[in-house]
Amino acid sequence: xTEVTQTPKHLVMGMTNKxxxxxxxxxxxxxxxxxxxKAKKPPELMFVYSYEKLxxxxxxxxxxxxxxxxxxxxxxxxxxxQPEDSALYLCASSQAGSPRxxxxxxxxxxxxxxx
Amino acid sequence: TxxxxxxxxxxxxxxxENLTVYCNSSSVFSSLQWYRQEPGEGxxxxxTVVTGGEVKKLKRLTFQFGDARKDSSLHITAAQPGDTxxxxxxxxxxxxxxxxxxxxxxxxxxxxx
Numbered sequence: 373x374t375e376v377t378q379t380p381k382h383l384v385m386g387m388t389n390k391x392x393x394x395x396x397x398x399x400x401x402x403x404x405x406x407x408x409x410k411a412k413k414p415p416e417l418m419f420v421y422s423y424e425k426l427x428x429x430x431x432x433x434x435x436x437x438x439x440x441x442x443x444x445x446x447x448x449x450x451x452x453x454q455p456e457d458s459a460l461y462l463c464a465s466s467q468a469g470s471p472r473x474x475x476x477x478x479x480x481x482x483x484x485x486x487x
Numbered sequence: 488t489x490x491x492x493x494x495x496x497x498x499x500x501x502x503x504e505n506l507t508v509y510c511n512s513s514s515v516f517s518s519l520q521w522y523r524q525e526p527g528e529g530x531x532x533x534x535t536v537v538t539g540g541e542v543k544k545l546k547r548l549t550f551q552f553g554d555a556r557k558d559s560s561l562h563i564t565a566a567q568p569g570d571t572x573x574x575x576x577x578x579x580x581x582x583x584x585x586x587x588x589x590x591x592x593x594x595x596x597x598x599x600x
Contacts, residue, residue: 403586412595417588420586420587428586460527460529462530466586468586475535479529481527481529
């Protein structure tokens with residue numbers, strides 16, 4: 373099973389709302405990722421968790437707050453977003469510790485619209 | 488900073504024709520992944536190549552990893568409308584900088600029936 377699940381599929385929120393995106397995998401992977409993707413562009417890395425610890429924050433604004441409650445779950449908490457934050461948010465996972473780079477498996481994404 | 492140049496940016500072909508997408512870099516990658524993505528969906532892994540000179544086949548798709556592990560190509564034989572999508576290559580650095588992938592800019596493929 374190489375499935376990463378994400379909820380919700382679609383989300384519309386106002387600039388004053390607080391919402392959360394959820395990601396889950398049961399492949400035993402110990403690295404999990406959040407990406408942001410704008411139309412017709414490749415995914416841009418936001419955060420990496422390795423063994424449930426935040427290992428990379430790509431200078432993401434604090435209105436995005438990641439959380440890794442356990443090795444299977446990854447959340448992205450959203451607060452006071454701007455319209456330009458509207459995008460497809462992708463979660464991915466991979467085995468950690470491979471010396472030859474790691475294949476990342478992506479979820480279906482959450483399409484976020486900020487009004 | 489590692490860069491991965493992907494070409495062409497867009498390909499429009501008729502059903503039954505062949506096509507090739509290229510990813511090139513001046514950097515060495517420890518592995519390279521190819522994905523296909525449909526609008527509004529997440530990228531779906533097609534293949535991972537790890538050995539220089541490696542060739543992998545997946546039905547009508549042939550993937551090559553360059554001998555020096557700096558470049559890769561994807562060749563589709565007798566393309567079908569179901570092959571339409573955004574093709575992304577992504578490389579993992581030799582130093583595996585915190586599991587970061589370097590993505591190419593993507594190739595949008597349209598196969599017309």
